[in-house]
Amino acid sequence: xxxxxxxxxxxxxxxxxxxxxxxxxxxxxxxxxxxxxxxxxxxxxxxxxxxxxxxxxxxxxxxxxxxxxxxxxxxxxxxxxxxxxxxxxxxxxxxxxxxxxxxxxxxxxxxxxxxxxxxxxxxxxxxxxxxxxxxxxxxxxxxxxxxxxxxxxxxxxxxxxxxxxxxxxxxxxxxxxxxxxxxxxxxxxxxxxxxxxxxxxxxxxxxxxxxxxxxxxxxxxxxxxxxxxxxxxxxxxxxxxxxxxxxxxxxxxxxxxxxxxxxxxxxxxxxxxxxxxxxxxxxxxxxxxxxxxxxxxxxxxxxxxxxxxxxxxxxxxxxxxxxxxxxxxxxxxxxxxxxxxxxxxxxxxxx
Numbered sequence: 001x002x003x004x005x006x007x008x009x010x011x012x013x014x015x016x017x018x019x020x021x022x023x024x025x026x027x028x029x030x031x032x033x034x035x036x037x038x039x040x041x042x043x044x045x046x047x048x049x050x051x052x053x054x055x056x057x058x059x060x061x062x063x064x065x066x067x068x069x070x071x072x073x074x075x076x077x078x079x080x081x082x083x084x085x086x087x088x089x090x091x092x093x094x095x096x097x098x099x100x101x102x103x104x105x106x107x108x109x110x111x112x113x114x115x116x117x118x119x120x121x122x123x124x125x126x127x128x129x130x131x132x133x134x135x136x137x138x139x140x141x142x143x144x145x146x147x148x149x150x151x152x153x154x155x156x157x158x159x160x161x162x163x164x165x166x167x168x169x170x171x172x173x174x175x176x177x178x179x180x181x182x183x184x185x186x187x188x189x190x191x192x193x194x195x196x197x198x199x200x201x202x203x204x205x206x207x208x209x210x211x212x213x214x215x216x217x218x219x220x221x222x223x224x225x226x227x228x229x230x231x232x233x234x235x236x237x238x239x240x241x242x243x244x245x246x247x248x249x250x251x252x253x254x255x256x257x258x259x260x261x262x263x264x265x266x267x268x269x270x271x272x273x274x275x276x277x278x279x280x281x282x283x284x285x286x287x288x289x290x291x292x293x294x295x296x297x298x299x300x301x302x303x304x305x306x307x308x309x310x311x312x313x314x315x316x317x318x319x320x321x322x323x324x325x326x327x328x329x330x331x332x333x334x335x336x337x338x339x340x341x342x343x344x345x346x347x348x349x350x351x
Contacts, residue, residue, distance in 0.1 A: 012137075014110045015096055016330025017089070018147070019127065021074045022169025022192055022217075022297065024054075024088070025324055026096045027331035033324055034099040035092050039169075041084045042070045048083070053091040062212040076189040077116040077144075077171040078123040082130060090134035111136040112330040114147040116171045118187035142333060144168070144326050145175035145185065151329030152293045152319040156180055161283030162290065165272060165308075166326065167298020169193050172268050174275045178283055186275045190268055192297050195220055195261040202260035207250050209239040220301075223254040226265055227303030265304070269311055276312065291315030295325040 016027040019039070026035035037054030044051055045067050052060065052070075060070040073084035097107040111131050115124065124141055131139040144166060146156075154162040156177040166173040169192040176184040196216040203209050211219075215237065223233045233254040241248040276284065292314055294305055299322035309316045319325055 012106050012108045013097055014334045015093065015136075016112045016114075016147075016327055016332075016334060017092070017131075018114050018144075018324070018326040018330065019074065019089070020169055020326075021072065021077055021171070023323070024092055025327035026092050027324070027327040028096055028099065029331060029334045031099070033327060034096045036324070037092070038072075039074055039088065040070055040072050041088050042068060043084065044068055050084075050087045050091075053088055058214070061214045075170060076193075077168070077187075078119055079126045079130060082126060085126075086130040086133045089131055089136075093135050107135050108137045109135075110138040110140070110334070112140045112142055112147075112333050114142055114144040114326045114330050116173060116187045117143040117145055117175075117182075117185050118171070140333075142330060143173075143175075143182070143185075144171075145173040145182065145187075146177075147326045147329030147333070148173065148295050149175065149177055149293070149329065150332050151325040151327070152295055154293060160290070161279070161286035163275075163279075163287050163292045165268075165292060165294050165296075167191055167268065167294070167296040167301075167304075169297060172271070172296075172298070174272055176275065176279050176283060176287075183280070183283060184275050184278045186271055188268065188271050190264050190271075192217075192220070194264045195224065195298075195301075198260045198263050199257060202256065203237065203239065203250075203252070204242070206256070208242045209237075209248055209250060210242055211237060211239040215239070219252065219257060220261065223252075223257045224261055225254055225258050225302035226262070226307035228258075229254060229302060261301070265301075265307070269308065272308065272312065276314070287314055291317045293317050293319050295319045295322040297323055 014029045018025040024039045028034045038058040040057040042052040042057040042060045057070050064070055073081040079085045094107050113127055128139045148166045149156050149164045156162055157180045162177045164175055172188050172191045174186040175182050196213055199216040199219055235252050236249055237252045238249045294316050299318045305316040305318050
């Protein structure tokens with residue numbers, strides 16, 4: 001078996017994939033991130049033809065004619081549309097294999113995919129089936145929290161405690177590790193997407209203006225914060241006046257955006273507090289020394305680390321390049337395929 005694996009290694013690339021609700025990242029073994037694109041697919045409704053994937057498809061959100069729809073095939077970290085997800089993974093696998101030139105390698109990789117720990121067996125199998133249908137010859141599933149911890153370089157094998165908060169697009173994964181395993185694990189379906197929805201609802205409630213989800217995400221990226229900024233920002237926002245049905249623009253401040261997204265941030269904060277309360281005292285002592293690692297797209301919200309440090313009374317450290325932490329973790333696991341095979345087999349026997 002190892003002989004055939006070594007042969008495959010000559011003609012294909014092994015890949016680590018962070019299959020996110022908002023963005024998908026593909027990490028190629030020994031080469032780093034080769035694909036980083038939105039998890040969006042544009043489809044022609046009648047024929048179900050895939051028109052665009054990734055960045056091109058995201059540009060179409062809210063702008064398509066009646067016969068075309070731009071959708072995100074993953075919701076809350078799990079597959080909501082199997083065929084579209086399969087087409088998206090297929091596109092990203094082929095794009096990764098064409099990174100150094102078309103036809104150099106055959107797109108039949110071994111793939112490690114990070115998924116939320118809260119997924120059911122059916123949802124987990126759907127990810128495996130989608131990746132295999134998309135061209136992967138072997139698929140391994142890892143929990144996003146574990147992959148994020150490995151990607152962040154946390155000493156999870158040690159007897160000391162390590163904690164990570166991964167705020168993604170569809171889910172927030174909160175986990176505490178010791179001796180190579182997860183001691184406390186919480187996954188919640190409150191994350192970046194809900195913050196976007198908070199902004200949409202805030203503007204609709206206060207200004208009676210409707211904006212799209214893409215605009216809300218741009219506002220969050222541009223002005224989102226959890227603590228007062230030294231210099232608050234303003235942004236001109238366009239939408240539809242719900243009273244007249246006509247276009248209307250307003251000047252939105254970062255103070256208002258902070259007020260809007262604080263709803264979701266507060267819910268996540270309470271879940272983090274619950275996880276800390278469940279942590280054994282000896283591990284909690286370690287966290288006071290080493291701090292908590294913050295990763296995922298949510299880590300880019302200005303002042304979130306300072307806000308949680310104040311609320312939790314624990315140091316918060318934003319990991320380097322928080323967007324790619326899970327992808328980096330899956331890639332590091334590619335060097336331990338034998339261990340992954342044993343872990344996956346044991347997991348399957350348990351379920």
